[in-house]
Amino acid sequence: MTAKKQNPKSKKFKITASTLTFVIAIIFLASTLRTPLTVVGPIISSIRDSLGISNVLAGSLTTIPLLAFALVSPFAPNIARRLGMEKTLFYSVILLAIGIIIRSLGTTSLLLFGTVLIGVAISFGNVLVPSLFKLRFPLHVGLLTGIYTVSMNLSAGAGLGLSNPVAENTSWGWQGALAMSLVLAILTLIAWIPLLRGEKVELNTLSTAEANTVEIKIWRKPLAWAIAASMGLQSLLYYCITTWLPEILVSQGYSAEEAGWLVSFMQLVQIPMTFLIPIIAEKLSSQRSIVYMFTVLYLIGFGGIFFELTDFSILWMICLGMASAASFGIVMMFFTLRTKTGYEAAQISGFAQSIGYLLAAGGPVLFGYLHDFTGSWNIPNALFIASSLALFVVAFISAKDRYL
Numbered sequence: 001m002t003a004k005k006q007n008p009k010s011k012k013f014k015i016t017a018s019t020l021t022f023v024i025a026i027i028f029l030a031s032t033l034r035t036p037l038t039v040v041g042p043i044i045s046s047i048r049d050s051l052g053i054s055n056v057l058a059g060s061l062t063t064i065p066l067l068a069f070a071l072v073s074p075f076a077p078n079i080a081r082r083l084g085m086e087k088t089l090f091y092s093v094i095l096l097a098i099g100i101i102i103r104s105l106g107t108t109s110l111l112l113f114g115t116v117l118i119g120v121a122i123s124f125g126n127v128l129v130p131s132l133f134k135l136r137f138p139l140h141v142g143l144l145t146g147i148y149t150v151s152m153n154l155s156a157g158a159g160l161g162l163s164n165p166v167a168e169n170t171s172w173g174w175q176g177a178l179a180m181s182l183v184l185a186i187l188t189l190i191a192w193i194p195l196l197r198g199e200k201v202e203l204n205t206l207s208t209a210e211a212n213t214v215e216i217k218i219w220r221k222p223l224a225w226a227i228a229a230s231m232g233l234q235s236l237l238y239y240c241i242t243t244w245l246p247e248i249l250v251s252q253g254y255s256a257e258e259a260g261w262l263v264s265f266m267q268l269v270q271i272p273m274t275f276l277i278p279i280i281a282e283k284l285s286s287q288r289s290i291v292y293m294f295t296v297l298y299l300i301g302f303g304g305i306f307f308e309l310t311d312f313s314i315l316w317m318i319c320l321g322m323a324s325a326a327s328f329g330i331v332m333m334f335f336t337l338r339t340k341t342g343y344e345a346a347q348i349s350g351f352a353q354s355i356g357y358l359l360a361a362g363g364p365v366l367f368g369y370l371h372d373f374t375g376s377w378n379i380p381n382a383l384f385i386a387s388s389l390a391l392f393v394v395a396f397i398s399a400k401d402r403y404l
Helices: 017-031 041-051 055-083 085-103 108-136 141-169 173-179 182-197 208-220 222-251 256-283 288-306 310-337 342-374 378-398
Strands: none
Touching: 017 108, 017 141, 017 182, 041 055, 041 108, 041 141, 041 173, 041 222, 041 256, 055 085, 055 108, 055 222, 055 342, 085 108, 085 173, 085 182, 108 141, 108 310, 108 342, 141 173, 141 222, 141 256, 141 310, 208 222, 208 342, 222 256, 222 288, 222 310, 222 342, 222 378, 256 288, 256 310, 288 310, 288 378, 310 342, 310 378, 342 378
């Protein structure tokens, strides 16, 4: 179903030293794309109380990166065409490391500025990795996407589980918890060096005139907007969960550490699904069966939390973890399944992530505002359910077998 008119040399996925080097570099890169954000949720109350900020401003620690994703994503493909894919991603990790350091210095202004840099840096990985897979190994996009998303969720889950213990039980406090992901950024830079010296892939497969034509057509395609909305609603659910679900669970009787580990468990539950869904999706002519599945899981999980059935919280975490993994995996695959070339994949990735993250950016702040305004999590929890139903509609449209 995926486009296969690529360089024949790129089609085979042989287990060679260069292939292993590439996979290892991707694993480390994936570990940096969510962990700097997920460490915030379990310690958001510590940050809020230490700096004396409101829930709305605390929620912006998640919203700011999403706004950066929305603003930067459209420019990532053209920057990669000029600098090269490998160099662009390497420089983005350097920027990420700088952002992590600045964010961890302990003042409100530096916290916000560092968060901006982190969002800008992560934008490049978000946009370029799907097209990198399509260019290097077009017949194995599903496998590589599975490895990529598993790595992302493993590190994100570890960040969720460890940030509160580090903040509460060490002298480093919440600043040290925020700085933890710097280790992953440094390891990624080391792992990426061989790719800078090895064989490069070119994103510039079209002339400038052709590329501009493709971009204009994407803006005019209803399917592109459906994919963008799918990206936005999936992201809104994910970032609202990681930001506020620990607080919601605390309001239902759990300690902050217990809530952090429950959400961490939810992340770990995603691992089998994040690996399998891209592989399965690549083999299906239509992915609508996957859309039905994750929608039911979302509704079960959010329904249990809405009715405060805390005795079954583990079950709700399992449902939400599987749903989140399936929805993210399928949206990532839309970028390659609905396009014919690596450049098109980068264009729709940039477009969908720009529009999608702009939609998602308001989620954490809106949820925090509604909680502050009502003094309850009932309305935010109801919005989880409504967003799941909206995601079903746009993902169902995107899952039909066709190209942009």
